[in-house]
Amino acid sequence: MFCLCSIVYVMLFASSFSLIGLLTVFLLLRQLIKKQKNNRRSNNDNDKYVALFHPYCNAGGGGERVLWCAVRALQNKYDGIKIFIYTGDLEATPKQILDKAERTFNLNLDVKRIKFVYLKKRKWVEAKRYPMFTLLGQSLGSMFLAMEALLKLQPDVFIDTMGYAFTYPIFSYIGGCKIGCYTHYPTISTDMLRRVQNNVNTYNNQGYVAKNPFATWLKIVYYRLFSKIYGMVGRCADTVMVNSTWTENHIISLWDVPYKTHRVYPPCEVAHLKKLQSLASAHEKIIILSVGQFRPEKDHPLQLQAMYELRTLLGKDEALWNRLRLMIVGSCRDEEDRERVKNMQDLAKHLSLENSVEFRVNVSYQELIQCYQIASIGLHAMWNEHFGISVVDCMAAGLIMVANRSGGPLMDIVETSEGSRNGYLALDAYDYARYIATILYNGREYNKKIREAARASVDRFSEVEFENGFLRAISTILDDKEFT
């Protein structure tokens, strides 16, 4: 009895001791950061330090377009700030990174006013380091990376543009920063939870977990717990931006701070597509264009079925049918994709559509532009796409879209109420056929109105709109006069 008590006492003592230790380290670090910021001020450096956290800033993808457009917007609006970028791209010099950004995204940046802070511990956030508990591993890893970043540079305002929410408490509580973030995708989503609950086999739900009820239960507990913690760290942000309605819904249900969550669509390159001259009326065929990789979720078989239904619908109007052509444009990534194209060609033959369907694999950008020019109708069949950049592109190029009634096309892109219609939303193959027929029989004036509405509506996704939205959301933390 005595023995047990003493063990408990020792354990209590040890744990409170380590808690006190942790607290001391925390307070010391906080003091250190504060001191360094004060040193700056006493050296007459009164600029606000704004640091953007983007460990993969040299990648040249859509996320990086957001980063660099944000930097440009900040530079254009604010004078008394210094901009820093936390990056893990050790192999690239600042000049190389900036040159690539300007070239890739066609931007002019004030390069002298951008400084880089190189982080050596980016490997801590790589997924392949954590074969098990990947989410948790990466998240804790990002906290270490954040500590490295904070010790190298102490900003006044911290903006995360890659979705590393676990860095916010570090910068907020230890660094005393105001926190802003731009989230493309929640780290965990309710869809992931549902998939485990339904015992589905997917890439992050390995076979043995799906089969074993105990493992499934454990995984659900793990996901639940993780999403609780994700909510706690996310709430440390002072202003939150999300890239679409889909992301907005998820972030609001996870972080539960709707009053500081702003939907700011990412900047899409639509200006040049909007200027394209349509050559459709001069073309002998009426081209229906479908753009997308040959991946299963793009549902190309449905598009063929829609054509099959369309032939039935048009019935006696054989002349019209003979003028129609479905042009399926897409790229193949691997052998599997090529196999899919082959199967689709077989299906087209099977439905006797081989003269009405044309496949174009791996076309160049120039050829794609030509396709946009000669086409008059666009087809999109993916179910629950989070956004649908290909739909936006088609609309910018002046096509009338028939898209799946779900996901981004439904929530963000296509408007179907009479008076402001800019496209059509369909549910199944018959629906698609019906809407294509409707467009074919619409008056010329009415179609022109839809086309113009579509082209005007994509301005919501332009660089200008992005910059306005970004500055509006960030002004809540940047216009704040007091320094922390």
Ligand SMILES: *[C@@H]1O[C@H](CO)[C@@H](O)[C@H](O)[C@H]1NC(C)=O
């Ligand atoms: C938001 O980001 C996700 C993940 O990168 C992407 O799938 C989605 O298309 C983006 N939404 C928009 C509006 O670009």
Ligand SMILES: *[C@@H]1O[C@H](CO)[C@@H](O)[C@H](O)[C@H]1NC(C)=O
């Ligand atoms: C298309 O391009 C990909 C990647 O560039 C390549 O792997 C594939 O072989 C190409 N497919 C065809 C049919 O040319």
Ligand SMILES: *[C@@H]1O[C@H](CO)[C@@H](O)[C@H](O)[C@H]1NC(C)=O
């Ligand atoms: C289109 O969307 C509807 C409603 O969301 C869905 O039931 C249907 O399966 C989708 N169609 C395709 C081809 O994905």
